[in-house]
């Protein structure tokens with residue numbers, strides 16, 4: 001089972017379970033996916049990777065010079081700067 005966080009065109013977020021990634025496409029194409037708040041069927045997958053999203057919005061916050069934790073040793077950007 002795969003859980004996707006979905007988002008309607010009015011920016012409502014909700015979660016749905018699918019048996020595989022193809023089921024998302026087939027249910028979407030069939031118009032079976034709709035927002036539980038407003039009934040919108042213009043559904044898209046929300047980006048479901050909070051850590052990555054945070055890193056993209058504020059690159060490497062843990063790598064501030066002089067920060068705790070010894071600099072860049074433990075962060076995903078270690079070695080890149």
Ligand SMILES: [Zn+2]
Pocket residue numbers: 008009010011012035036037038039040
């Ligand atoms: Zn909605």
